[in-house]
Structure formats: C-alpha cells, structure tokens
Amino acid sequence: MTMLEIKDLHASAEGMEILKGVDLSIxxxxxxxxxxxxxxxxxxxxxxxxxxxxxxxxxxxxxxxxQDLLEMAPEERAREGVFMAFxxxxxxxxxxxxxxxxxxxNAIRTxxxxxxxDAMDFLTYVREKMKLVKMxxxxxxxxxxxxxxxxxxxxxxxxxxxxxxxxxxxxxxxDSGLDIDALKVVADGVNTLRNDERAFLVITHxxxxxxxxxxxFVHVLVDGKIVRSGDKELALELExxxxxxxxxxxxxxxxxxx
Amino acid sequence: xxxxxxxTGVDRYVxxxxxxxxxxxxxxxxxxxxxxxxxxxxxxxxxxxxxxxxQWRFTNVAPIARAxxxxxxxxxxxxxxxxxxxxxxxxxxxxVVNGQFVPERSRLEGLPEGVVACGLADALERHPxxxxxxxxxxxxxxxxxxxxxxxxFLRDGVFLYVxxxxxxxxxxxxxxxxxxxxxxxxxxxxxxxxxxxxxxVTLVEQYVTVGEGSYLCSPVTEVxxxxxxxxxxxxxxxxTSEAFHTATFQIQLGRDSNFSSHSISWGGAIVRNxxxxxxxxxxxxxxxxxLYMVEGTxxxxxxxxxxxxxxxxxxxxxxxxILEGSARAVFSGLIHVHPGAxxxxxxxxxxxxxxxPDALCNSHPQLEIFADDVKCTHGSTVGQLDDTAVxxxxxxxxxxxxxxxxxxxxFASDIVDRIKVGSVKRDLEEFLFRxxxxxxxxxxxx
Numbered sequence: 001m002t003m004l005e006i007k008d009l010h011a012s013a014e015g016m017e018i019l020k021g022v023d024l025s026i027x028x029x030x031x032x033x034x035x036x037x038x039x040x041x042x043x044x045x046x047x048x049x050x051x052x053x054x055x056x057x058x059x060x061x062x063x064x065x066x067q068d069l070l071e072m073a074p075e076e077r078a079r080e081g082v083f084m085a086f087x088x089x090x091x092x093x094x095x096x097x098x099x100x101x102x103x104x105x106n107a108i109r110t111x112x113x114x115x116x117x118d119a120m121d122f123l124t125y126v127r128e129k130m131k132l133v134k135m136x137x138x139x140x141x142x143x144x145x146x147x148x149x150x151x152x153x154x155x156x157x158x159x160x161x162x163x164x165x166x167x168x169x170x171x172x173x174x175d176s177g178l179d180i181d182a183l184k185v186v187a188d189g190v191n192t193l194r195n196d197e198r199a200f201l202v203i204t205h206x207x208x209x210x211x212x213x214x215x216x217f218v219h220v221l222v223d224g225k226i227v228r229s230g231d232k233e234l235a236l237e238l239e240x241x242x243x244x245x246x247x248x249x250x251x252x253x254x255x256x257x258x
Numbered sequence: 259x260x261x262x263x264x265x266t267g268v269d270r271y272v273x274x275x276x277x278x279x280x281x282x283x284x285x286x287x288x289x290x291x292x293x294x295x296x297x298x299x300x301x302x303x304x305x306x307x308x309x310x311x312x313q314w315r316f317t318n319v320a321p322i323a324r325a326x327x328x329x330x331x332x333x334x335x336x337x338x339x340x341x342x343x344x345x346x347x348x349x350x351x352x353x354v355v356n357g358q359f360v361p362e363r364s365r366l367e368g369l370p371e372g373v374v375a376c377g378l379a380d381a382l383e384r385h386p387x388x389x390x391x392x393x394x395x396x397x398x399x400x401x402x403x404x405x406x407x408x409x410x411f412l413r414d415g416v417f418l419y420v421x422x423x424x425x426x427x428x429x430x431x432x433x434x435x436x437x438x439x440x441x442x443x444x445x446x447x448x449x450x451x452x453x454x455x456x457x458x459v460t461l462v463e464q465y466v467t468v469g470e471g472s473y474l475c476s477p478v479t480e481v482x483x484x485x486x487x488x489x490x491x492x493x494x495x496x497x498t499s500e501a502f503h504t505a506t507f508q509i510q511l512g513r514d515s516n517f518s519s520h521s522i523s524w525g526g527a528i529v530r531n532x533x534x535x536x537x538x539x540x541x542x543x544x545x546x547x548x549l550y551m552v553e554g555t556x557x558x559x560x561x562x563x564x565x566x567x568x569x570x571x572x573x574x575x576x577x578x579x580i581l582e583g584s585a586r587a588v589f590s591g592l593i594h595v596h597p598g599a600x601x602x603x604x605x606x607x608x609x610x611x612x613x614x615p616d617a618l619c620n621s622h623p624q625l626e627i628f629a630d631d632v633k634c635t636h637g638s639t640v641g642q643l644d645d646t647a648v649x650x651x652x653x654x655x656x657x658x659x660x661x662x663x664x665x666x667x668x669f670a671s672d673i674v675d676r677i678k679v680g681s682v683k684r685d686l687e688e689f690l691f692r693x694x695x696x697x698x699x700x701x702x703x704x
Binding site: 086102108 | 644645646647649650651652653654655656657658660661664665667668670671672674675699702703704
C-alpha cells in the first residue's frame with residue numbers, strides 16, 4: 001500500500017501561492033529526494049506535510065496510510081509516525097533535551113497504546129540511539145538546542161528522529177551549511193534507519209548529500225511543481241547542468257516562496 | 259483640607275492612628291516615637307496615591323483606599339499545620355502574623371553567635387542601639403504614602419542583625435502570614451536586615467495567607483549591606499488573590515558589597531513592589547531579578563529605582579512576567595547615575611509574555627545619567643509565544659497545550675535556574691507545574 005499520496009497540492013503563505021499542483025507517491029522503504037532552486041517551494045512542501053499552520057492548503061489532498069493527513073493536527077501526525085527534521089531547529093532554554101524527548105516519545109507511545117517508558121528503559125534506549133548519530137552525551141542534558149552549533153543542531157534533529165522512530169521522515173535541508181564530517185553523520189544516521197517499512201523524503205538544495213544518502217527517486221521542484229522525476233542519475237545531471245536548464249525548459253516565471 | 263481627606267480616603271485613619279498609639283506596648287526610642295507622628299502627618303498630606311500621580315499612573319489603589327480596613331486587629335493564631343507548606347527544611351524560621359512576630363512558631367536555633375533574629379518590637383526594647391542607627395533612616399517617608407503609613411503604624415516585624423565577619427550558613431526563612439478576619443484588616447510589617455562588614459546571609463521572605471478573605475499587607479523592609487558583605491535574598495509573594503500588597507524594599511549597599519534579590523510574585527489582587535537600591539560604596543554590586551505570573555484580574559506592579567552614587571558599581575536587573583486572563587503588569591525601572599559615579603555598569607531588562615488578548619502590560623525602563631564614563635543598557639519587550647517554537651514541539655508529538663506550557667516554562671527558566679535556595683526553587687517549580695496547563699508533561703520534560 002502507498003504510504004503517502006500527494007495529489008494536486010496547492011499551498012500558499014500570506015496570500016501568495018507557493019505550491020501549484022504537486023503530485024507525489026511514496027511507498028514504504030523508499031527514499032525520495034526533492035531538489036530544486038531557492039524559492040521553488042521545497043521547504044513549503046515539508047512544512048505542509050508536518051502541519052505548519054502558516055501555510056494554507058488551498059487545493060489538493062494528502063493521504064497518509066490511507067488517512068487524510070491535512071485533517072490532522074501536527075502532534076497527531078507525529079504520533080502517527082510523521083517526523084520532520086527542521087531546517088532551523090528551535091532553541092528551548094530550560095527544557096532538557098533528553099527529558100523533552102522522553103515526554104515526546106511517551107506521547108507517541110500512549111497514542112499507539114504502548115506503555116510509557118520509564119526512566120531506566122528510556123536511558124538504555126536513548127544511549128543506543130546516541131551511538132547512531134555519534135552524539136556527545138553532554139548534549140543530552142543540555143536544554144534543547146540551546147547554544148548548540150549549527151552542526152550540533154542538525155545532528156540533534158537526526159537524534160530526535162532516531163529516538164521517535166518515525167514511519168515517514170522528512171528532512172528539510174538538513175545538509176545545508178554542514179561540513180563534510182557532520183554531513184556524513186547525518187547521512188549515516190539516515191542510512192542506519194533505512195528499512196523496508198520506513199520511508200524518507202529528503203529535501204536538499206545540494207546534490208552532495210545524495211552521494212551519501214542514495215535515493216531511490218529524485219524529483220525536481222521548480223516554481224511549485226515537480227517538473228521532472230528520475231533516479232539518482234537525475235541528481236548527477238542537475239549537478240552538472242544546474243537548475244537553469246530545467247527552469248528554462250518549463251518556462252518558469254520569477255522564483256516564488258521561501 | 260477636609261475635602262482632600264474625604265477624597266483620598268484618609269480620614270478614618272486618624273481614628274485608627276489614635277487607637278494604635280493607645281494600644282502600643284513598646285514605643286521604642288524617642289526618635290521613633292516622634293517619627294510615627296511626623297510620618298502620619300505626612301501620610302495625611304499625601305493621601306493615597308491616585309492615577310494622576312506619575313509613579314502610580316497604571317496602578318489604581320482606590321480599592322485599597324476605599325476598603326474600610328481595620329488596623330487594630332487582635333493577634334491571630336496560626337498552627338504548625340497552617341505553616342507546613344511554607345516551612346523550609348534546614349532553614350531558621352521567623353513567623354510574623356498580621357504584622358506581629360510570633361516567637362512560638364519561630365525556630366532560631368543553630369544561628370551563629372552574635373546574630374540577632376527577633377521581632378522588631380523586641381528589638382526596639384532590647385537592642386535599641388543596633389536599631390537606632392538604621393531603622394527608618396532609608397525608606398522615603400517624605401515621598402511615599404505607603405512608607406509614611408507603614409512608619410506611622412510602625413510596631414513589629416523582623417529584625418535581623420549579622421555581626422562583622424559572620425557567615426550564616428542556614429538560610430533565614432521569614433514567613434509573613436496574612437490571617438484574614440471577618441472584616442478586612444490592614445497591617446504594616448516593618449523589617450530591618452543589617453549585615454555588617456564582611457558578613458554573609460541568605461534570606462527568604464514569604465508573604466502567605468492562611469485562610470480566606472481580603473486584607474492589606476503593606477510592609478517596609480530596610481536592608482543594610484555593609485562593606486564587603488553578601489546578602490542573597492528571595493521574596494515569594496504568594497498571598498490569596500483577594501489580598502492587597504504594597505511593599506517597599508529599600509537596600510543600601512556599602513563598599514564592595516554584593517546584594518542579590520529574586521522577587522517572585524504570583525499572589526494578590528493588587529501587588530505593588532517598590533524596590534530601591536542605593537549603591538553608595540565603591541565596587542558594590544546589586545542583582546535585582548524578578549518573575550511574576552498573574553491571571554484573572556490580578557495586577558502586579560514592580561517599581562524599581564537603582565541609584566548609582568559611587569563609582570565602579572554594577573547593577574543587573576532582569577524582570578520577567580507571564581500574564582494570563584485580564585491580568586495587568588506594570589514595570590517601571592529607573593537607573594539614576596549620580597555625578598561622580600564613573601565606571602557604572604548598569605543593565606536592566608524587562609520581558610513580558612502575554613498569554614491572552616486581554617492581558618495588558620506597561621513597561622517603562624528609564625535612564626538618568628549624570629556621569630560621562632558609564633555603561634548603561636535597558637530594554638523591554640512585550641510579546642507572545644513564538645509560533646514556530648510551538649510548531650517545533652508539536653511536530654515531535656507534544657500536544658498544543660503542553661507545547662505552549664513548555665515554552666512558557668522555558669521563558670521563566672532563566673529566573674528559576676538562578677535560585678540557589680532549593681526549597682524556594684522547588685516551590686516555584688511546583689507552582690509553575692500546577693498553573694501551566696498539562697503541567698505534568700512540563701514536569702516530565704524539564
């Protein structure tokens with residue numbers, strides 16, 4: 001069964017249309033990459049999937065595991081297994097990273113009729129996940145993202161993802177601004193979590209990430225529409241030619257959105 | 259004159275003042291005896307402040323002026339059980355009920371030799387010489403109606419004296435109890451804390467209510483931080499939402515002294531804190547922080563004035579507020595740098611979080627600088643929770659209420675984290691967990 005089915009999705013922010021009819025199907029176990037120039041609507045697609053109310057869906061439909069995703073609150077989506085790694089993770093002073101994750105995981109577990117994890121079990125579980133993203137234990141006990149470097153914040157997002165064990169993981173430009181070591185950590189995290197049940201939607205501006213996370217499908221988003229889909233070769237072609245040839249080909253107007 | 263009296267609700271205090279003087283057991287030194295009279299005259303001249311008064315523009319005390327407060331209330335009983343929620347383990351304890359010190363409920367063993375901790379009335383009788391050089395010498399009777407009123411009705415409260423070079427390890431927990439009666443009452447605790455040269459002490463003042471009902475608690479506290487002395491002070495204003503609270507906190511800082519205070523307010527109907535710090539010795543440092551969280555129709559007003567008199571002094575002020583319902587908050591902060599107070603480093607910040615469209619905040623930081631080589635900054639913000647942050651937490655599976663509560667807690671956390679007395683910190687945290695929706699999730703996550 002298809003995990004995610006996006007049909008003719010239109011979305012706008014502050015009255016300006018950014019997504020202008022996106023169609024996309026994702027099956028369990030698949031890794032899809034979405035590439036595109038600045039302002040093409042990549043991040044908007046991620047935000048709409050996670051339920052950011054800043055964006056208004058004006059037309060179209062998203063089915064997730066057969067359910068109407070757009071009807072669900074952001075926390076319901078998370079509890080049903082949707083995870084988005086933020087491009088700009090938020091700092092939350094006074095709230096410890098590890099206890100926050102415990103609260104989040106238990107909210108998800110309660111929703112799935114599982115027992116809440118106690119402190120001991122949780123710590124064992126978390127230590128396991130930490131190894132995956134080579135997280136420094138010190139970052140566990142610090143407030144969420146507070147005073148983290150850019151790389152630490154992105155790594156922390158992957159760590160959250162590992163702990164929350166999503167069904168569909170959306171990575172919103174998680175690679176942007178990372179040095180090669182941090183990039184490898186992010187990619188390793190994703191690759192370790194790849195399995196037959198889980199799907200990934202990796203949004204990136206740069207082809208480089210896709211050397212480390214090899215996608216099953218690559219889609220190019222231009223001016224709010226997917227203008228081309230292919231396999232990983234498409235990413236290499238884009239690397240060589242840039243986005244301009246596709247933009248010319250589809251006769252895109254001025255770039256829009258954020 | 260008669261017109262003025264009626265208008266300002268002062269007339270009935272004349273009768274109350276006569277009764278008060280008649281019943282006064284210990285008058286104290288002659289200066290104090292005279293001072294009560296001059297202070298009362300001054301109060302009659304000033305009357306209760308009105309919103310026409312610049313310093314009271316946003317805080318209407320008409321409900322206090324109108325309340326037919328009885329000032330001659332009989333000493334009220336409180337039990338250990340009543341006090342249990344405010345009893346801090348490992349602390350010395352002084353209990354004051356309706357303005358009168360209650361030795362039976364106080365616990366003073368284990369304080370170092372030479373430390374005096376007692377009721378002010380006792381001190382007037384037994385330690386007049388230690389009192390005389392400081393009592394009623396700092397708080398501004400001339401300008402402040404509530405200081406004048408408190409001084410006129412000066413009778414009892416807490417006196418704490420720490421001699422030179424003495425370090426008091428145990429925090430001193432002062433529990434100021436309001437015990438409402440069948441009619442609204444008013445009382446005026448008068449406190450004097452003196453830390454002599456190179457001494458050190460930690461003080462907690464809790465303003466609490468046992469029972470239900472309306473009253474006015476109007477304390478004046480004078481603090482003398484001697485040269486090189488260190489005082490760490492906490493105030494918890496946790497009275498019933500029917501209480502009126504108008505407090506003046508006057509701090510003198512000597513050379514190289516360090517005074518730090520955290521003032522937490524969540525109780526009361528109308529709460530006004532006048533905090534005045536005078537840095538009069540070179541190298542002194544004052545930290546004046548606060549947190550207020552009010553709801554319903556509560557009003558909390560923090561009026562700060564920091565006088566930099568001597569050079570090389572630092573002052574830091576950080577006040578944060580969380581306003582729900584139709585609550586109102588006022589913050590007024592004046593930093594006054596006197597001529598000659600070079601190398602002053604003064605910082606003042608007031609941040610407010612509005613949780614409801616009906617909440618209102620008036621924030622006025624002010625600088626008056628009469629020296630040329632100083633560093634002074636001030637800033638104030640009034641805002642709401644960041645939607646992106648709320649969304650970030652929800653995207654991890656946290657429900658909306660819990661997400662908002664977590665961020666509210668996060669907003670308060672830098673004040674919470676600075677509290678060094680475990681019991682005070684725990685009480686504040688518990689209050690936040692109780693007050694914030696889905697507080698159990700916040701409790702889990704911090």
